Amino acid sequence: MPVAARKPAVSPAGLTAVEIAAAVASGKTTCEAVARAHLARIEEREPQVLAWQYLNPDQVIEQARALDRKRVRGPLAGVPFGIKDIIDTCDMPTEMGSPIYAGHRPKGDATCVALSRKAGGVLMGKTVTTEFANRHPGKTRNPYDPTRTPGGSSSGSAAAVADGMVPLAIGTQTTGSTIRPASFCGVFGYRPTYGDLRCVGVKEAAGFLDTLGLLARSIEDIALYRDVLTGGAPQPIPEQPRAPRIGFCRTLFWPRVEPGTQKMIEDAAKKLAGAGATVKDVDLPAEFQDIEDTHLAISSYEFARNFTWEIENHWDKISETLRNNRLKHGLACSFERYRKARDNAERCRELLPQVMGDCDVLLTASAAGEAPVGLSLTGDASFCLTWTTTHVPCITLPVFKGPHGLPIGLQLVARRGADRELFAAARWAYNVLT
Amino acid sequence: MPVAARKPAVSPAGLTAVEIAAAVASGKTTCEAVARAHLARIEEREPQVLAWQYLNPDQVIEQARALDRKRVRGPLAGVPFGIKDIIDTCDMPTEMGSPIYAGHRPKGDATCVALSRKAGGVLMGKTVTTEFANRHPGKTRNPYDPTRTPGGSSSGSAAAVADGMVPLAIGTQTTGSTIRPASFCGVFGYRPTYGDLRCVGVKEAAGFLDTLGLLARSIEDIALYRDVLTGGAPQPIPEQPRAPRIGFCRTLFWPRVEPGTQKMIEDAAKKLAGAGATVKDVDLPAEFQDIEDTHLAISSYEFARNFTWEIENHWDKISETLRNNRLKHGLACSFERYRKARDNAERCRELLPQVMGDCDVLLTASAAGEAPVGLSLTGDASFCLTWTTTHVPCITLPVFKGPHGLPIGLQLVARRGADRELFAAARWAYNVLT
Numbered sequence: 001m002p003v004a005a006r007k008p009a010v011s012p013a014g015l016t017a018v019e020i021a022a023a024v025a026s027g028k029t030t031c032e033a034v035a036r037a038h039l040a041r042i043e044e045r046e047p048q049v050l051a052w053q054y055l056n057p058d059q060v061i062e063q064a065r066a067l068d069r070k071r072v073r074g075p076l077a078g079v080p081f082g083i084k085d086i087i088d089t090c091d092m093p094t095e096m097g098s099p100i101y102a103g104h105r106p107k108g109d110a111t112c113v114a115l116s117r118k119a120g121g122v123l124m125g126k127t128v129t130t131e132f133a134n135r136h137p138g139k140t141r142n143p144y145d146p147t148r149t150p151g152g153s154s155s156g157s158a159a160a161v162a163d164g165m166v167p168l169a170i171g172t173q174t175t176g177s178t179i180r181p182a183s184f185c186g187v188f189g190y191r192p193t194y195g196d197l198r199c200v201g202v203k204e205a206a207g208f209l210d211t212l213g214l215l216a217r218s219i220e221d222i223a224l225y226r227d228v229l230t231g232g233a234p235q236p237i238p239e240q241p242r243a244p245r246i247g248f249c250r251t252l253f254w255p256r257v258e259p260g261t262q263k264m265i266e267d268a269a270k271k272l273a274g275a276g277a278t279v280k281d282v283d284l285p286a287e288f289q290d291i292e293d294t295h296l297a298i299s300s301y302e303f304a305r306n307f308t309w310e311i312e313n314h315w316d317k318i319s320e321t322l323r324n325n326r327l328k329h330g331l332a333c334s335f336e337r338y339r340k341a342r343d344n345a346e347r348c349r350e351l352l353p354q355v356m357g358d359c360d361v362l363l364t365a366s367a368a369g370e371a372p373v374g375l376s377l378t379g380d381a382s383f384c385l386t387w388t389t390t391h392v393p394c395i396t397l398p399v400f401k402g403p404h405g406l407p408i409g410l411q412l413v414a415r416r417g418a419d420r421e422l423f424a425a426a427r428w429a430y431n432v433l434t
Numbered sequence: 435m436p437v438a439a440r441k442p443a444v445s446p447a448g449l450t451a452v453e454i455a456a457a458v459a460s461g462k463t464t465c466e467a468v469a470r471a472h473l474a475r476i477e478e479r480e481p482q483v484l485a486w487q488y489l490n491p492d493q494v495i496e497q498a499r500a501l502d503r504k505r506v507r508g509p510l511a512g513v514p515f516g517i518k519d520i521i522d523t524c525d526m527p528t529e530m531g532s533p534i535y536a537g538h539r540p541k542g543d544a545t546c547v548a549l550s551r552k553a554g555g556v557l558m559g560k561t562v563t564t565e566f567a568n569r570h571p572g573k574t575r576n577p578y579d580p581t582r583t584p585g586g587s588s589s590g591s592a593a594a595v596a597d598g599m600v601p602l603a604i605g606t607q608t609t610g611s612t613i614r615p616a617s618f619c620g621v622f623g624y625r626p627t628y629g630d631l632r633c634v635g636v637k638e639a640a641g642f643l644d645t646l647g648l649l650a651r652s653i654e655d656i657a658l659y660r661d662v663l664t665g666g667a668p669q670p671i672p673e674q675p676r677a678p679r680i681g682f683c684r685t686l687f688w689p690r691v692e693p694g695t696q697k698m699i700e701d702a703a704k705k706l707a708g709a710g711a712t713v714k715d716v717d718l719p720a721e722f723q724d725i726e727d728t729h730l731a732i733s734s735y736e737f738a739r740n741f742t743w744e745i746e747n748h749w750d751k752i753s754e755t756l757r758n759n760r761l762k763h764g765l766a767c768s769f770e771r772y773r774k775a776r777d778n779a780e781r782c783r784e785l786l787p788q789v790m791g792d793c794d795v796l797l798t799a800s801a802a803g804e805a806p807v808g809l810s811l812t813g814d815a816s817f818c819l820t821w822t823t824t825h826v827p828c829i830t831l832p833v834f835k836g837p838h839g840l841p842i843g844l845q846l847v848a849r850r851g852a853d854r855e856l857f858a859a860a861r862w863a864y865n866v867l868t
């Protein structure tokens with residue numbers, strides 16, 4: 001039996017990034033004070049949550065003091081952030097959730113880390129990832145219930161944000177590796193339009209699919225972090241000009257959604273309609289019938305080629321899970337099969353705008369239900385793969401509670417390039433639903 | 435005045451990869467003997483050509499002996515290959531043409547290196563790159579004339595192949611960094627369909643544009659190496675079923691082609707028509723009018739973000755050339771401008787098949803003319819940028835000689851995914867023209 005689910009306490013560290021940057025900018029607090037509050041939260045909760053692969057409090061304080069000395073006033077001034085441990089850092093190990101990379105020290109920071117620091121952020125440490133952002137789990141537990149998975153592969157990033165250890169964290173997504181853990185941990189999770197945020201210094205799983213993923217406790221923080229990572233000046237989320245037009249898109253995977261979750265999503269659609277949104281059903285055409293196979297061929301073919309060095313030199317250090325699933329599939333997938341899958345993905349991508357018609361966003365499941373009991377699996381990612389494969393932006397909103405009191409997200413999807421419109425619609429929907 | 439151009443002597447090391455692998459497989463030679471012949475060629479010519487950033491003969495012999503002991507019989511058994519020095523190697527430094535990375539030792543091999551080794555290849559060393567595969571040149575000279583550029587950014591890879599130091603080398607291309615040096619050095623250069631060959635472990639310049647580039651002295655070697663790098667079993671180049679249908683596509687950049695080169699390309703088109711090809715003019719529509727700006731916005735925006743760590747931490751070690759051109763452009767380019775450019779690139783990409791109509795391939799310039807005199811610039815890359823930006827496969831064939839006796843290439847371009855058809859047409863054309 002799971003322990004009773006409980007909302008993690010909001011500590012003094014529970015401010016959003018927007019609030020922290022404003023407090024630092026106005027001199028109401030210092031980067032060091034903010035860092036210490038978050039370190040205290042981590043000290044209190046880490047033994048239960050195990051979100052961190054690497055965390056060195058002295059190094060954190062040192063960064064914060066340096067920012068205070070320089071009176072740094074960037075858009076993330078003093079904001080503590082966590083980085084999934086497949087992302088390079090020049091001053092911390094990057095171990096990829098794999099013994100092959102134990103103690104590995106990259107030369108430089110990944111682009112997303114360097115841009116976060118340039119904006120005044122304080123890198124708290126490296127968050128736990130599954131092995132190479134695939135399925136073999138790390139040590140992290142769901143902060144709502146330690147017997148349950150936090151989801152993956154961005155396990156530590158989602159758990160750390162949910163638990164108030166950091167307001168912002170970066171993960172990645174190749175299938176559902178940001179949206180799913182965000183849903184299970186009750187935070188906002190955002191996958192940007194493919195190609196918008198640079199992935200230099202991030203260990204590639206499958207380049208045709210990989211993006212960064214952002215995790216936060218408010219939509220405004222997600223939007224702020226996106227702007228920082230494009231290298232631009234942050235802009236407010238646009239006002240939603242009218243109640244949005246929403247397409248309710250159950251997808252092929254609807255039967256995998258638990259009945260209770262189905263009902264909550266259907267009720268949410270009604271509530272949004274009641275608040276003025278136009279809500280209509282949107283069905284995906286026949287070209288999407290093979291989307292799961294398409295995603296599997298692309299992700300597995302690329303993954304198995306990408307890890308040739310590890311396979312050839314460190315086979316014995318690769319988990320059975322990875323060997324017998326992703327790598328087995330990928331090594332057996334021919335280039336011709338892979339190319340056909342890529343062509344099919346492109347066809348679906350090109351079709352999606354007309355499938356959406358006049359809808360601003362699609363509404364769909366983030367996950368089947370609450371985080372499953374057990375730590376050996378990270379949950380079903382199929383509710384994300386249609387969107388991942390078609391390169392569109394997605395956000396999950398923490399709006400539901402499951403039968404055990406654990407959070408469940410609701411996913412909104414927009415057209416490629418319409419990330420800011422997605423934020424506007426998501427904020428409107430979130431305000432209606434909470 | 436340039437010294438008289440001369441064809442580099444074909445040494446005993448001048449065999450193709452196909453010939454070497456066959457000789458090793460049949461026991462006619464050993465990996466060690468092949469490696470020694472190529473080392474001898476390098477020893478003789480390196481003082482003039484300066485193609486290598488890192489070369490350790492003991493390490494080469496050790497690899498070759500290990501392959502001989504294991505009686506390795508892969509498709510590249512015993513084939514010496516060179517790797518552009520922005521590509522990671524686990525046992526050699528990877529210095530990126532930048533003092534920032536002096537002595538840098540990556541943890542593992544890039545995918546392309548690991549796949550080459552898995553196929554039995556012998557990594558000879560790291561070939562000279564311009565700074566971060568951009569414009570600031572390395573030390574390499576044109577093997578035909580040491581007062582002239584070998585082209586860039588894959589300078590050492592092209593020069594080493596041209597000079598018989600290796601039969602195969604890997605470069606990269608973000609604008610014209612494989613096709614241009616191949617044209618200047620008189621070898622085959624191939625840029626694959628975007629996304630076909632994995633770039634894990636290759637320092638990203640601009641991910642929307644980057645691909646590997648292959649350099650060799652025969653089309654068969656190019657095709658073989660492509661198959662190895664997809665992780666598949668090599669297949670022969672298909673027979674060209676009939677004389678190809680060729681679209682002569684001068685592009686916007688035709689006025690930048692030297693008159694003598696224009697005439698050679700026009701004569702070649704006639705000769706191909708005389709041999710049975712259908713040759714007709716193909717003009718690019720209005721959407722391609724801004725392709726140069728489109729390419730500049732994408733490459734510069736991405737480059738400037740990708741190198742945030744280097745910019746923030748090592749600005750003083752970045753060349754003036756890079757600071758005042760690519761980085762200046764890129765830092766000034768907004769995300770919105772970049773997104774528009776990406777949209778335009780996609781529009782052109784989607785239009786290209788209908789522009790090509792029933793043509794199998796397009797025929798176009800590889801470069802303005804011979805390699806220019808001087809080592810401070812690597813030549814005009816504009817003849818490649820249309821194809822790079824639209825993600826189509828290209829090959830340059832060493833078929834012309836310029837007024838000083840230096841080589842000039844002719845470029846063929848095919849539809850995305852039609853790489854093997856491109857090889858078939860290229861072989862047909864090469865046989866007609868030589």
